[in-house]
Amino acid sequence: MEVCNCIEPQWPADELLMKYQYISDFFIAIAYFSIPLELIYFVKKSAVFPYRWVLVQFGAFIVLCGATHLINLWTFTTHSRTVALVMTTAKVLTAVVSCATALMLVHIIPDLLSVKTRELFLKNKAAELDREMGLIRTQEETGRHVRMLTHEIRSTLDRHTILKTTLVELGRTLALEECALWMPTRTGLELQLSYTLRQQHPVEYTVPIQLPVISQVFGTSRAVKISPNSPVARLRPVSGKYMLGEVVAVRVPLLHLSNFQINDWPELSTKRYALMVLMLPSDSARQWHVHELELVEVVADQVAVALSHAAILEESMRARDLLMEQNVALDLARREAETAIRARNDFLAVMNHEMRTPMHAIIALSSLLQETELTPEQRLMVETILKSSNLLATLMNDVLDLSRLEDGSLQLDLGTFNLHSLFREVLNLIKPIAVVKKLPITLNLAPDLPEFVVGDEKRLMQIILNIVGNAVKFSKQGSISVTALVYKSDTRAPDFFVEPTGSHFYLRVKVKDLGAGINPQDIPKLFTKFAQTQSLATRSSGGSGLGLAISKRFVNLMEGNIWIESDGLGKGCTAIFDVKLGISNESKQSGVPKDPANNRHANFDGLKVLVMDENGVSRMVTKGLLVHIGCEVSTASTSEECLRAVSHEHKVVFMDVCMPGVENYQIALRIHEKFTKQRHQRPLLVALTGNTDKSTKDKCMSFGLDGVLLKPVSLDNMRNVLSDLLEHRVLYEAM
Amino acid sequence: MNTVVAQLQRQFQDYIVSLYQQGFLDNQFTELRNLQDEGTPDFVSEVVSLFFDDCAKLINNMSRSLEQPENVDFKQVDSGVHQLKGSSSSVGARRVKNVCISFKECCDVHNREGCLRCLQQVDYEYKMLKTKLEDLFKLEQRILQAGGTIPQVDIK
Numbered sequence: 001m002e003v004c005n006c007i008e009p010q011w012p013a014d015e016l017l018m019k020y021q022y023i024s025d026f027f028i029a030i031a032y033f034s035i036p037l038e039l040i041y042f043v044k045k046s047a048v049f050p051y052r053w054v055l056v057q058f059g060a061f062i063v064l065c066g067a068t069h070l071i072n073l074w075t076f077t078t079h080s081r082t083v084a085l086v087m088t089t090a091k092v093l094t095a096v097v098s099c100a101t102a103l104m105l106v107h108i109i110p111d112l113l114s115v116k117t118r119e120l121f122l123k124n125k126a127a128e129l130d131r132e133m134g135l136i137r138t139q140e141e142t143g144r145h146v147r148m149l150t151h152e153i154r155s156t157l158d159r160h161t162i163l164k165t166t167l168v169e170l171g172r173t174l175a176l177e178e179c180a181l182w183m184p185t186r187t188g189l190e191l192q193l194s195y196t197l198r199q200q201h202p203v204e205y206t207v208p209i210q211l212p213v214i215s216q217v218f219g220t221s222r223a224v225k226i227s228p229n230s231p232v233a234r235l236r237p238v239s240g241k242y243m244l245g246e247v248v249a250v251r252v253p254l255l256h257l258s259n260f261q262i263n264d265w266p267e268l269s270t271k272r273y274a275l276m277v278l279m280l281p282s283d284s285a286r287q288w289h290v291h292e293l294e295l296v297e298v299v300a301d302q303v304a305v306a307l308s309h310a311a312i313l314e315e316s317m318r319a320r321d322l323l324m325e326q327n328v329a330l331d332l333a334r335r336e337a338e339t340a341i342r343a344r345n346d347f348l349a350v351m352n353h354e355m356r357t358p359m360h361a362i363i364a365l366s367s368l369l370q371e372t373e374l375t376p377e378q379r380l381m382v383e384t385i386l387k388s389s390n391l392l393a394t395l396m397n398d399v400l401d402l403s404r405l406e407d408g409s410l411q412l413d414l415g416t417f418n419l420h421s422l423f424r425e426v427l428n429l430i431k432p433i434a435v436v437k438k439l440p441i442t443l444n445l446a447p448d449l450p451e452f453v454v455g456d457e458k459r460l461m462q463i464i465l466n467i468v469g470n471a472v473k474f475s476k477q478g479s480i481s482v483t484a485l486v487y488k489s490d491t492r493a494p495d496f497f498v499e500p501t502g503s504h505f506y507l508r509v510k511v512k513d514l515g516a517g518i519n520p521q522d523i524p525k526l527f528t529k530f531a532q533t534q535s536l537a538t539r540s541s542g543g544s545g546l547g548l549a550i551s552k553r554f555v556n557l558m559e560g561n562i563w564i565e566s567d568g569l570g571k572g573c574t575a576i577f578d579v580k581l582g583i584s585n586e587s588k589q590s591g592v593p594k595d596p597a598n599n600r601h602a603n604f605d606g607l608k609v610l611v612m613d614e615n616g617v618s619r620m621v622t623k624g625l626l627v628h629i630g631c632e633v634s635t636a637s638t639s640e641e642c643l644r645a646v647s648h649e650h651k652v653v654f655m656d657v658c659m660p661g662v663e664n665y666q667i668a669l670r671i672h673e674k675f676t677k678q679r680h681q682r683p684l685l686v687a688l689t690g691n692t693d694k695s696t697k698d699k700c701m702s703f704g705l706d707g708v709l710l711k712p713v714s715l716d717n718m719r720n721v722l723s724d725l726l727e728h729r730v731l732y733e734a735m
Numbered sequence: 736m737n738t739v740v741a742q743l744q745r746q747f748q749d750y751i752v753s754l755y756q757q758g759f760l761d762n763q764f765t766e767l768r769n770l771q772d773e774g775t776p777d778f779v780s781e782v783v784s785l786f787f788d789d790c791a792k793l794i795n796n797m798s799r800s801l802e803q804p805e806n807v808d809f810k811q812v813d814s815g816v817h818q819l820k821g822s823s824s825s826v827g828a829r830r831v832k833n834v835c836i837s838f839k840e841c842c843d844v845h846n847r848e849g850c851l852r853c854l855q856q857v858d859y860e861y862k863m864l865k866t867k868l869e870d871l872f873k874l875e876q877r878i879l880q881a882g883g884t885i886p887q888v889d890i891k
Contacts, residue, residue: 617786617822621767624778628770658821690821712763712825715770 018076025069032066054108061101064094142291145173150302159310166303167197170278174292177245177282182232182275184209184254191232191275207231213249218273223250223293223300232277245280246288250296252276253304276300348400355396362389363702364669390698402550412456412557416584419453419507420445423484426464432693434472439480439513441468446485450505454582459554463562464509466547467575471513478514478572485510487578506560506578514572523564527552555579607631607722608649612642612667613656613688618711622654622688625718639667646671648681652725657687657700658711665703672704684725688713740883747874751888754871759864764827765888783868786826790861793819794854801850812850813842819857830860 036059043055071087079087149169153162167179178198182191185206191214193205207214213230226233228244251273278296280286366386374382427443434441464482471480487508518526527548555562558579566573609631613619619635626633634650636642646653653671657664668685675682686707687700700708707725709717754760771778797815800808820835822828834856841849875885 615789615818615821615825617782617789618825620782620785621770621825624767624770624775624782627775628772656821658817690824711821712766712827714762714766 022073022076025072029066029070029073032062032069036062054104057097057101057104061094061097064090064097068094139291142295145169146295146298146302149173149299153299153302153306154309157310157313159307159314162303162306162310163195166276166299167195170296170299171197173295174278174280176278176280178277178279180232180277181252182207182277184272184274188272194274214275217249217275218251221251221297223248223288223296225288226277228279232275233279245282245284245286247277247279248288248293248296249275249277250300252300252307254307276303351396352400356393359389359393359396360702360704363393363698364665364704367665367699367702393701398547398550402553412459414454414456414582416452416454417457418451419449419484419581420451422457422461423464423482426461426468427482429465430468430472434480437472437475439472439475439478441472441480441482444481444483446483448486449484449507450486450581450583452584453507454584455558455579456554460558460579460581463551463554463577463579466551467509467511467577470547471511471515471575475513475515475572480511480513483510483512484508504580504582507581508576508578510574510576512572512574517569517571518564518566518573519569520566523566526564527562551577605630607651607726608634609652609654610634610636610642610646610650610683611654612636612639613654614638615656615658618656618688621712625713625715626654628715629719629722631722639664639670642667643670643674646674646683648675648678648683650683652684652686652722654686654688654709656711657689657696665699665705668700668703668705686721686725740878740881743874743878743881744883744886747871747878748886748888750871750874754867758829759867761827761829763824767827780872782826786822786828787861787865789822790819790831790857794858794861797850797854801847801854804847807845807847807850809842809845813839816842828861828864831857831864834860 039055039059043052068087068090071083071090074083075087149166152165152169156162156165163181167181170176171179176197178196180193180197181195183194184190185192188209190206190208211231213226214232217224217226226247226249228247230247232249233244233247252275254272254274276296280288363386366382366389369382370379370386423443423445427441430441468480468482485508487506552562555577558581560577560579562575562577564573564575607630609626611619611622611626611633612635613622614637616637619637623633623635634645636645642653642655655664655667664687668687671685672682684706685704686709687696687705688709688711689696689700690711697708707721709721713721751760755764767779767782793815797812800811800815816835816838820832820839823831823835834853838850838853838857841853878885
C-alpha cells in the first residue's frame with residue numbers, strides 16, 4: 001500500500017502531479033470497490049466455493065483499501081479534523097483487516113494450491129477409468145459375440161452347419177478376411193481344406209500333417225500366430241501388392257464317442273485335431289488382440305463339443321434306424337413263422353384224421369382180402385400190400401408224433417404208476433421175440449429204485465420198449481441185460497448235472513447187448529431222424545429210423561439225456577438214458593387197491609357197457625367182472641344182437657374176437673358205420689382176445705378197435721384198462 | 736362154535752389150496768372168487784355151473800362130429816374146442832384148458848384118433864373138476880350155516 005503522506009503540499013506548481021494522483025486514487029478506489037463486487041457476483045453464480053469467509057475477508061480488505069483511497073481524495077486539500085478522523089479510522093480498519101487477511105492467506109493458499117493438484121489427479125483418474133471401461137466394454141462385446149456364436153453353433157446338430165456357422169460367425173465378429181478349417185483325412189496323415197468362409201467351392205488342398213507349424217499349433221490349446229506365408233494360410237492366390245494380414249491358427253479337438261468314459265473326463269487320446277486358420281484383412285493395420293485370441297480359443301472348444309454332440313446324435317439316429325429296420329424285419333419274420341406254424345398245424349390236424357381213415361380202409365380190406373381164397377401169387381401180393389400199409393401207418397404215427405414233439409405242443413401225461421411193474425411189462429412184451437431169437441433177457445432193478453413214481457408212464461414205456469426192441473432187433477446172438485437204477489452224480493455223463501430234490505430223482509436205464517454193435521463214427525447220427533446205419537444187417541430189419549429220434553425227444557421232455565456207447569462193430573453196444581421222475585407219496589399204487597374199495601366203484605358207476613361174446617361162460621365172467629366194477633352191463637351173444645343193442649348210451653363195447661375169421665372184426669366196422677354221423681358218441685371198442693401178438697393187435701387197429709385185452713381179464717387189469725380207456729380214448733400205446 | 740367154524744374154515748382153506756396145487760384151478764378162479772361180493776353171492780357157483788353145462792353140451796357135439804371115421808367135420812370140432820378152451824380159461828379150469836390146447840393141436844392136423852383121446856380126457860377132467868367144486872361149495876355152505884365167513888385164500 002502506498003504510504004499516505006499527509007504532508008501539506010509544498011509546491012502548488014505540482015498541481016498536475018496532484019491531479020494525476022487524484023485521478024489514480026479515484027480509479028483505484030473504483031477498482032477496489034468493483035473487484036469484490038465482481039467476486040461476489042461470480043461466486044454467487046457458481047454454486048460451489050468453499051472459502052466464503054475468505055472471500056468476505058478479502059472483500060472487506062479491498063473495500064477498506066478502496067475506502068482509504070477514496071478518503072485520500074479529500075486529504076489533498078485542507079481537510080477538517082472529521083475527515084482526518086475518518087481517514088484514520090479507515091486506515092486502522094484497513095490495517096486490521098489486511099493483517100488478518102494476510103494471516104488467513106497463509107492457511108488458504110496451500111489449500112488452494114492443493115486443490116489444483118487434486119484436480120489434476122482426478123482428471124488422470126477419470127481418463128484411466130475411461131480407458132478401463134472401454135476395455136471392459138470390448139470384453140463384454142466379445143463375450144456377447146462368443147455367446148451368440150456358441151448359440152449359433154450349438155443350435156444345430158448337423159456337422160456341416162456347425163462348421164459353416166462357426167466360420168461365418170467368426171468372420172463376422174472379428175471382421176476377418178478369410179477363415180478356413182482343415183480336417184484330418186481318414187488316413188490321419190494329411191490335413192484337407194474342408195471349409196472356407198469366402199470361397200464357395202474350396203479346391204481340395206491337402207497338406208501333410210507333419211509340418212512344423214502344424215505341430216506347433218497342435219501342441220498347445222492356445223491360438224497361435226502363424227506366418228501368413230505358411231502353407232495352411234495360403235488359401236488364395238496372392239497378388240503382389242497385398243500385405244497380408246496377421247494369421248492365427250488354433251486346434252479344434254475332434255472328440256470321439258469312445259473318448260467319453262463314464263468315470264473320466266474325455267481324454268484326447270486319439271489326438272485328432274482339425275486346424276482353424278483365421279486371417280485378418282490385408283492392408284489393415286489391425287493386430288490380433290488378446291481378447292480376440294481368447295475368443296478364438298473359446299470358439300474352438302465349443303466347436304469341438306458341438307461336433308461331438310453331433311456325432312453322438314448321428315450315431316444314435318443311425319442305431320435307431322437300424323433297430324427300426326430290424327424290428328420291421330423281425331416282425332415280418334414272426335408273422336411268416338406264425339403263418340407257417342398255423343399252416344403246419346392245419347395240415348397236421350387234417351392229416352391226423354384224414355390220413356388214418358384211408359389207411360384203416362386199406363389195412364382192413366387187405367386183411368379181409370387175405371382171409372379169402374387166393375392164389376399163392378395173389379396172397380403174396382396182398383401180404384406185401386398189408387405189410388407196406390402197416391409200415392406206412394406206423395410211419396404216419398411216428399411222424400405225426402414227432403411233429404407234435406418238435407413244435408413243443410406235446411406235453412407229458414403225468415401220473416403215478418408202478419415203475420417195477422412197467423419194466424416187467426416191457427420185458428413180457430419183448431420176451432416172445434427174444435425167445436424166438438434165442439436171446440436171453442435179464443432185468444436188474446436196483447434195490448433203492450422207488451416202486452411208485454410220478455411220470456408219463458406210456459411214453460416212458462415207449463422209450464424203454466424202443467431201446468430194448470432195438471437191442472433185440474440188432475442182436476443175432478448174445479444176451480441182453482436191462483438195468484435200472486437211481487442215478488447219482490456221475491462224471492461220465494456228458495454235461496448233465498444232478499440236483500436231487502426231495503421229490504424227484506433221476507432214473508437211469510442201461511440196456512446192454514452183445515449184438516452187431518455200432519461204428520463209433522455213426523453214433524451221432526443215430527438220433528437224427530430217418531438216418532440209419534448202412535450195414536446190410538440193419539437194413540433188413542426195417543423200421544423207419546424214427547424210433548430213436550422220438551425216444552430222444554421224449555427223454556428230453558423228461559429233462560433227461562440219452563446216449564449210446566459202443567466199442568465198435570460186432571462188439572455190442574449199450575444204450576443208456578436218464579430221465580427225471582417224481583417220487584410218489586402214495587404207498588399204494590393209485591391204480592388198484594387190494595381190498596375192493598368203494599371209491600373205485602364210483603369211477604365206473606353206472607357206466608354203460610356192452611359185452612359181446614358167443615361163449616356163454618366167458619360172457620358171464622366178463623359181465624360179472626364189469627358188474628363188480630360197477631358198470632351197467634348189457635350182453636349180446638351174436639354180432640347182430642350186438643349191432644342192434646349198441647347205442648350212444650354205451651360207452652364201451654367189449655367184443656370177443658377169439659373166433660377165427662374176421663366176422664367179429666366186421667362188427668367193429670359196422671359199429672363205426674352206425675356212428676359215422678355222430679362220431680363223438682361212438683362207444684369205445686375193445687377186443688377181448690386170447691392172444692395179443694402183433695398181428696392180432698394190428699388187425700384190431702385196422703378194424704378201428706380202440707383197444708385189445710388179453711383174455712382172461714383180471715379184475716385189476718379190467719379196472720386199469722377201463723380207466724385208461726376212458727381217459728385217453730385209446731389203449732394201443734400201452735402195448 | 737368158533738372152533739367149529741375155524742375148523743371148517745381151515746378145512747376149506749386146505750382143500751382149496753390142494754385144488755390149486757394139483758392144477759385143477761388157476762389164478763382165474765381166484766379172480767372169479769374176487770368178483771363175488773354181497774351183491775352177487777352166488778356168482779362163482781353160477782358161472783361154474785354154466786361152465787359145466789356148456790362143457791357137457793360141447794363134448795356131446797364134438798363126440799358126434801368125431802363119431803364117423805370119414806368126413807369128420809374138423810371145423811366144427813375146432814370151433815367146439817375153441818369154445819371149450821375159452822370157457823375153461825374164463826373159469827380157471829386149468830387142467831381142462833391144457834387138454835383143450837393139445838386137443839386143438841390134434842384138430843389142426845386132422846388127427847381123429849388124437850381128437851378122440853383128447854375128447855375123452857376132457858370129459859374126464861371136467862367131471863372130476865365138477866365133483867371137486869361141488870365138494871368145495873358144500874364146504875362153503877357149511878361154513879356159512881355155522882355163521883362163519885368164507886376165508887379169502889391167497890394162492891401164490
